[in-house]
Amino acid sequence: MxxxxxxxxxxxxxxxxxxxxxxxxxxxxxxxxxxxxxLIRSAIxxxxxxxxxxxxxxxxxxxxLVGEALAPFRNQVVxxxxxxxxxxxxxxxxxxxxxxxxxxxxxxxxASLKRLKIDAIDLFYQHRVDPNVxxxxxxxAVKELIKEGKVKHFGLSEPSSKTIRRAHAVQPVTAVQSxxxxxxxxxxxxxxxxxxxxxxGFVPFSPLGAGFLTGKIxxxxxxxxxxxxxxxVPRFSSEALQANMAxxxxxxxxxxxxxxxxxxxxxAWLLAQKPWIVPIPGTTKLHRLEENLGAVEVHFTPEDxxxxxxxxxxxxxxxxxLPKAALDMxxx
Numbered sequence: 001m002x003x004x005x006x007x008x009x010x011x012x013x014x015x016x017x018x019x020x021x022x023x024x025x026x027x028x029x030x031x032x033x034x035x036x037x038x039l040i041r042s043a044i045x046x047x048x049x050x051x052x053x054x055x056x057x058x059x060x061x062x063x064x065l066v067g068e069a070l071a072p073f074r075n076q077v078v079x080x081x082x083x084x085x086x087x088x089x090x091x092x093x094x095x096x097x098x099x100x101x102x103x104x105x106x107x108x109x110x111a112s113l114k115r116l117k118i119d120a121i122d123l124f125y126q127h128r129v130d131p132n133v134x135x136x137x138x139x140x141a142v143k144e145l146i147k148e149g150k151v152k153h154f155g156l157s158e159p160s161s162k163t164i165r166r167a168h169a170v171q172p173v174t175a176v177q178s179x180x181x182x183x184x185x186x187x188x189x190x191x192x193x194x195x196x197x198x199x200x201g202f203v204p205f206s207p208l209g210a211g212f213l214t215g216k217i218x219x220x221x222x223x224x225x226x227x228x229x230x231x232x233v234p235r236f237s238s239e240a241l242q243a244n245m246a247x248x249x250x251x252x253x254x255x256x257x258x259x260x261x262x263x264x265x266x267x268a269w270l271l272a273q274k275p276w277i278v279p280i281p282g283t284t285k286l287h288r289l290e291e292n293l294g295a296v297e298v299h300f301t302p303e304d305x306x307x308x309x310x311x312x313x314x315x316x317x318x319x320x321x322l323p324k325a326a327l328d329m330x331x332x
Contacts, residue, residue: 001047002296006201007276009174011123011153013078015271015296017050018043018289019205019282024062027210028227031284033065040069042286044076046293052177052203052280054082054127055112059092067116079116080175080203082157083108084127098329100130102141109145125155125177129331135163139170146171155203158330161190164200173200178330180204180277182266182312183213183235183247184321192274204270206321207279208292210236213266215248217241235319243318250311260298263288267295272305 002015021027023036040051053066063081070077086099089111112121124145126138145151153174156167167173176195180187181204195202210230211217219241223231230236235244251262258265263281270279281292300308320327 001049001293003049004201004275004278006153006175006203006278007195008199009153009172009201011078011174011201013050013278014048015278016048016267016293017052017080017203017278017280018048019052019280020062020066021052021054021057022282023065023284024058025227026057026229027282027284028224030058030061036065036284037069039284039286039289040066041073043289044070044073046290048293049076050078050080050278050280052080052205053116054125055108055115056082056085056087056094056127059085059087059094060111060115063112063115067118071117074118078122079118080123080125080155080177081112081116081121082125082127082155083112084125084130084157098128098130098132100126100133100138102133102137105138105141106145109150113150120149121151123153123155123175124151125157125175126159127157128329129156129159129163135159135167136170139167139173143171160331161194163331164191164194164198168198168200173198175201175203175278177203177205177280179206179321180270181207181209181213182251182269182308183209183244183317195276196274201276201278202274204277204279207270207281208263208266212236212244213248213251213262215252215262218245218248232323233319233321234323235317235321237319240319243316246315247312247317250308250315254304254308258298260294261291263291264295264298267292268298268300269305269308271295272300 086095142154155175157177225231255262255265
């Protein structure tokens with residue numbers, strides 16, 4: 001597995017990480033714990049060293065899963081987790097919105113350390129920007145945790161360019177996490193130039209468009225209304241999918257020409273954008289893990305990339321990437 005450094009930091013990880021959320025929440029009922037532990041360890045066997053979780057996934061259960069799976073391999077892996085939602089530490093119930101008060105950040109860090117069975121969190125993201133807490137206070141709180149050795153690196157998830165700059169001035173930001181793929185390219189406008197200037201790494205989540213770019217979803221696909229968030233996402237509505245399938249057709253044509261799969265094209269395209277981009281596709285299946293990892297062997301010529309760019313520019317894609325309430329928490 002190829003390695004990449006996140007920006008100008010000394011944090012080196014596998015070129016593709018593994019997003020673990022879907023093992024516990026978001027994409028249907030939680031999966032079998034022992035099967036997911038085996039999958040995570042299979043990823044390590046195949047060179048993956050970067051694993052992404054968060055306290056809110058479950059809540060708590062995904063961190064516990066990741067902690068148990070990675071305990072025998074602590075010195076071989078980088079673990080990223082997140083704070084920022086208001087969750088009852090005793091019941092795991094969501095109490096409402098966001099909470100990035102310094103005392104809450106410290107409490108979450110201590111709880112995450114226990115669940116993950118580690119002495120220090122490698123990369124600690126603010127999950128969503130809290131409009132009620134100045135980002136300088138958030139960065140300062142993480143800075144203190146870094147001084148104490150409980151955290152190694154500071155990250156932000158779904159921030160604006162302005163927020164990145166303000167946070168970075170207090171405590172250097174190692175990585176920013178936001179959605180980015182051939183289906184959602186908004187980060188190219190302001191986020192990527194800011195990260196390039198400041199020497200910050202970028203970790204795209206949903207690099208396969210929540211499964212859409214694999215070519216396995218179409219307008220007839222049904223999502224479980226109680227356990228799969230895609231059931232309420234505008235771009236996954238039947239009407240939007242009819243228009244958005246044009247992107248899948250395009251990706252599939254490129255894949256056929258290259259002799260690879262659509263998922264591999266989508267991930268390889270991201271890897272080709274910047275050397276400090278590290279996508280974190282998630283999966284609960286070993287054959288999908290192996291397929292995704294094959295993307296590091298797919299190479300594009302400048303002509304390939306120009307052709308993709310030209311073709312995508314003519315598409316009229318439809319639907320917001322998240323429901324309005326979720327978009328309102330993205331900090332843009």
